[in-house]
Amino acid sequence: MTSPTYTARPHKARVVAVAVAAVFVVAMTTVAILLRGSSTGVHFYLSDQIAMAGIGLVLAAAALWFARPRIRADHDGVEVRNMLGTHHYGWTDIESVSFPDGSPWARLELPGDEYVPILAVQAIDGEHAVTAMRELRRLRREATTESR
Template identity: 60%
Template sequence: MSEERVEVRPRKVRRVAIPIAVALVLVFAVVATLLRNTPTGAVFSVSDQVAMGFLGVLLAGGVMLLTRPRLRADADGVEVRNIIGTQRYSWPLVQAVSFPDGAAWARLELPEDEYVPIMAIQAADGERAVTAMRRLRELRRAVGRHQGT
């Protein structure tokens, strides 16, 4: 069996999340800079300005978590990294790879009606998601044939 490997990351969410994260940092930096000069009579100190800038960085970091999902699959199994956490599943444990109608992303079907979302393969990516699903299913079939002999 040829040593095929499938690696997928979402594309459209990256195109949206990165500019939003940059905009958040810029907006909060401007607000932090202008915070001292308010006509409301409220008194803001340097620590308030720093906190406002830090808040922008935190929010941008939260948005950037959306770019984290990744799928890696090889002959040994599938590694799914979603927003929080990474899990590796061996092929014998995976009962199916599906993309339910109307779902935002694909999923691994596991025993006992459990499933794991694959946020790296998103419906928003259109044809790229279709290609990723085909490659993943082909790899699963190839591994199954190899293990069956």
């Protein structure tokens, strides 16, 4: 996809993911530092401390995975990056861009009653989600009227 004209990412989910990742790193590093001085009779070594800090980093990376979703849209179509993959959909393949009542995120409606969730546009983001939906619908409208 060349020269994206609109890009959206979730806002509140990213803030929470970064905060949780920071808590994991700080908590596990603190535990790793304090682990050596245990008075329980169990002996902890440097390798145990490094492993604890490493577990904190792995947990932080897992938390940051929730900040990954993104959507890029231009006149050619939409590129949706969700948790596990990135896919491109041409506007001709998309029947509509919708945000069903009660749904936590938007979706692309495809032929045959199929849909693709857009995790980058989340209801919790309020006005940001409204702006994203307006932009996606505008781009779809422009692309489909140009192709007629």
